[in-house]
Amino acid sequence: MNKDQLVKQVANDTKLSNKDVDLTINQTLEVIMHALTNGDKVTLHGFGSFENRTRAARKGRNPQTGEEMQIPESKRPVFSAGKKFKDALNCK
DSSP: OOHHHHHHHHHHHHTOOHHHHHHHHHHHHHHHHHHHHTTOOEEETTTEEEEEEEEOOEEEEOTTTOOEEEEOOEEEEEEEEOHHHHHHHHOO
16 A cells, blocks of 8 residues: 555545645654654554664675775664554454
């Protein structure tokens, strides 16, 4: 399912306009990204949580030359599914 399909499904289920649903989804994602950028954790009870994790600096190799290089520390977003979400996936 892509974003357009998600918007149509939610609009159909809620009887809201596609424009309103699209705006709500975009704003929700912006708020989540902004919170993670500020180092906050976002928890949606029953669905899951989003948080930042720091990946330590490490040594790597250039695949073309084989030359050793230093890969700097970086942050990455992580999603952890909640119990209700996991149960829904495992219950068919």
